[in-house]
Amino acid sequence: MNRHAGLIKLGLDSNPIHASKLIAEYARFPSPSSLSHAHRVFDQVPFYLQDTPLWASLISLYSRSHQPHNALHLFFHMLRPPQAASNALPNTYVFASVARAIASAPEQLSLGQTLHAHVIKSGFLPHDVVVETALVDMYAKCGVVTCAYKLFDEMPRRNLVTWNAMISGFIQNGMDLMLGEQMHGFAIVSGFELNCLNAIAAMYFHCGEVGSAEKVLDGIGGDFFVTLIKIRGYVSNAKYRDALNCISSANNGIMILRQDHKVIVPLLTACARLCLLRVGKQLHGLISTLVESCFQFNLSYEDGAIIGCALIDMYSKCGDVCEARKVFDHLLPQNVSHGNSMMSGYIYNELIGDARALLEILPEKNVVSWTTMMTGYVQSGKPKECLSLLAEMYCSKEGLIGNCLTFVVSLEACSYLTDLENGKQIHAKVVRTLVSAATNNVVIGTALIDMYSKSGNLNYAQTVFDLMVEKNVVAWTSIIMGHAVHGNGFDALKLFHQMIGMGVEPNEVTFVAVLTACSHCGLVDNGLQYFKMMKKYGLVPREDHQTCVIDMLGRFGRLDEAFYLLEEIEDTDSNCESSYGTAWAALLGASQLHGNIKLGERIAKRMVNRNQTSTAHVTLSNAYAAAGLWDEAYGVRESWRREGDVNGEPGFSSISTHLQNS
Template sequence: MRKVASCSALSFSNFYTNCAQRKPFFLSRKGLSNVIPSRSSLELHSHLYSDWLVSALIVGVNSCSRVFYCQAFHARVIKSVNYRHGFVGDQLVSNYARLGYPEYAQNLFDEMPNKDLVSWNSLISGLSRSRFTTKCLSAFCKMRFEMGMQPNYVTFLSIFSACSDEGALSEGKCIHGFAMKLGMLNDVKIVNALINMYGKSGYLHEACRLFKAMLLQNLVSWNSMIAVYTQNGLAEESMGIFIMMRRAGVEFDQATMLTVLQACENLGVRNLAGSIHGLILSFGITANVTIATALLNLYSKLGCLHASSKVFGEIIDPDNVAWTAMLAGYAVHGHGKDAIKLFQIMVKKGVQPDHVTFTHLLSACSHSGLVNEGKRYFKIMSEVYGVERKLDHYSCMVDLLGRSGHLSDAYDLIRCMPMEPTSGVWGALLNACRVYGNTELGKEVAERLFSLDPSDARNYIMLSNIYSSAGLWREASEVRALLKERSPYRTPGCSFVEHGNKIYRFVVGDRSHPQAERIYNKLEELIGKIRKAGFMSKTEFVLHDVDEEVKENMINQHSEKLAMAFGLLVTDAAMPLIITKNLRICGDCHSMAKAVSLIERRTIIIRDPKRFHHFCNGLCSCGDYW
């Protein structure tokens, strides 16, 4: 008897090891028979094998990463234990749903004898995790109304999760009432799930009401509320909840800090980012690669590339995500050569790049005008690294070719794409047509964009700008009339400057600021200085058929210039002036920023939706290539 027990233990050990490694030999009859004893052996020693066999099957099923493996275990279950152990069947049902095969899960579930609440929960939770919301709700209704079975808190957690993922709020509200009737709202996990459901659906008032009504909020409760406000674009309120959490003496975890860092990014306040960084250091969690990656990503997006690079250098063993985040930072700041060097170091250290890595690498080449390097990496990404080219890679290459003036090559690449080009791909080419004044191709590309997304105002504005730059005022006017008809609401261009832990917003011709008179006086002083140095306004960027004097007056009141004047008045001369703009910086403002950086001896950083421009000593980091 001891010998048999020893053999069974050894078999289980082998079984567990191979399951963890997910080796495909499971699928062969010989491989399965080597691990799982034969039916006759099971019958002979059923009292010894039953417990470890069930455990082994559960381990094997849960380790499956492919439906083919799951089917192999399913077949063995039928042959060996014939569903006498319902828990194995429950795990199979859950895993079929997890792997994206709800029909298999449902068919197996229907065949199972003696289905209990655990069985129903396995089906419902599996469908919920895989976001098959309709099927999940249908299974819940069948369990409740056809089978007359009472749900427990596990059932409700899965249902509320499904409703939050798909925005099935009306169904979620009904089930909320049912849970309340059963007295389930005393369970903190249920309330947390409801907060998440209402928050994701934008019902912040209800989420906040549930949170305040809780007798005792746990860490998940606080994290849910912080996440709810952050996801709905209320970063300031999110930070307020975090401060309340700290005052309540609740210790944060990784999930808290990741959400708080996202809120900091949305606020765009560098002083706050520094404070959060200090908190992370004081709690000694900088060794956490995920948090360190989020922190370096935050600094990069706030324009502090040096701080971002410093955080990356302190990560002991950066993973693929950390390397890629740092590479993305170099890309958005226009440091293409640094991005390439980082990629080469990453590969030498044995870190495997993925499709996201190559997206940022190609973007870095595009923003720095590294055409040959971009072409090379686009070629070898699949040949050498085995990374399949995706839509984002083609979009980067179209942008790279277009920015460098190779419009015909960019157009040919789009026509040869193995997938249907999206508005993002065509938009990159249209922008290149605007830069290089290719009216004919610009019109063709714009027509394609109008058919793909007729309400996107940016495409009409770009085509109108192309016509205006070519002096085709009638055509430009017609496009703008079409814009008013199809997309009456336009996002106004505005620029932001941080000062004293506040964000100040400027729009063209803005006089709403309390210091408006000082700002305009400073702007007039700057314009006078740079004109003496030989700078002349580039009125060709005023895309209206008006007198030259009117054009100059219009272009001198752009939001970037107002933000620049205000920033020079209130910020420390030793610190860089950082301006964020919601739309692409115009050519005249770009030229003025270069001139001001030289005359005022200040470093000026302007971020638009695509990249950062670092102005210093009369030069820009983009090399006038943006």
């Protein structure tokens, strides 16, 4: 600002050379105010003096400040008269900056193709490796990896940045490991392997091949760039302790943070996942020390906001909500993402009231703010409050409309309440707001199926399912479960076999739905076959599967078979000390239902030995009473009382009567 004021005093603020240098200075500390000042500097220069370096400096500033639309607006303004008639013609730097802007706004891909055509027309292809590399990166980040690879393949010269851009493109677009390995081999043959090792290692980390990534990096040595790649790779693969081991000493940590301060975010994530509050505080101290020292360390506005959110998340996940709130209160300037992170922290620690109080005082709220609070209400078993908040959001002064997650959470609230009317209204909002989301978005479609099924309208649920373009295992499972709980067992099994025929592999929850369908419809033998089928898909039966099977056998009087099956399951499980209580309780209930007192006694004794006494005593006592064996029922109650399982006074009923004298 002092330099700017000095230039104004000297009357040099309209000089394009000085203006370009001044914009470059503002670019060192990008923020909303610095961008505004930089653009004002640009506007002070008469249009006939606005040369290419001046245009390039401002376009680049907007591009690197994550404002691609402003960068694109400037570029196309540069191409129009009178600028186009002057000496302000795009150069390598301008084209590369615009390509980078489009890469950060994939929805502008059509403009990227226009840019590509303009680059060819201007004669920059195929001779300018910088522009070509920027275009490769642009196509890859816009998801058109085939165009990126075609351009890469046709390049007469490739440098290190080109290789890194192409390999990163494979990573970002989820290309499989085989393609990544082919790129690795191509790099070796072309003599670029040593230069591309960082990008190749990042690719292996992205594919979950941690061992391969480590082998690649071991060939480089222990420089800071290797450490940075390892930290991010380990965190993305949930190897949080390995990530923290990369900063073994305080000096090492300081040097790494000076090299790339953004790496503090994955390190704080590792602390949050492992609940390492002490280590998190040490990292907080390191970053604070570096910021206060101002020694070759400057945080941009965006980076500061991201690190602030990461600190709030770390303290919240470690249970220190007070410290998280201190961080929040000291963040200047605060933005909406900070408030959302603090609300999430309160909700994570089940402080729903504090989260709502914060929502009320936030000066700025976006759809994420409202949705976060709605999610908190659903998670804490308050679906009515969730739906009330949805209505409040639509009436708020911000004029917000819901996004995908907003509608999914709202539909989940309707499922809890079996509220068909509100569910229909939300469905209508989905259709109006997101147009084809109910059919094209598998998450929203599945939420609608679940809501309609639980609200008693299975026909609507089936219609939503039939109209869905994409169906994953969750969607199939939801509609199968819907038919199962409505007693349509045969339809549920038919859908299950359709799913298998479509090549969709079932998961554990799918088999719970299938076993429930068999249980409700008396298809006992079919149910046992499906239970055995789980091994075919590499699934290990959980207690809920076993309970379904035992309940199914017990419900139809096959009690001995259920008993021996449950004994066999326990014998093959080495960790059965605290398991199968629900399954044994279901079998005990079935024994009472069918009046099999002897089997009930055996089960009850087994449950007593496993400290599952409350259920066992009550059910066995009721079974004795139902059979008219009152002495035995009394004996079980007394035994329970003597063992100390009944805490407090016995329950009794009372009726108060209020008499009035006439």
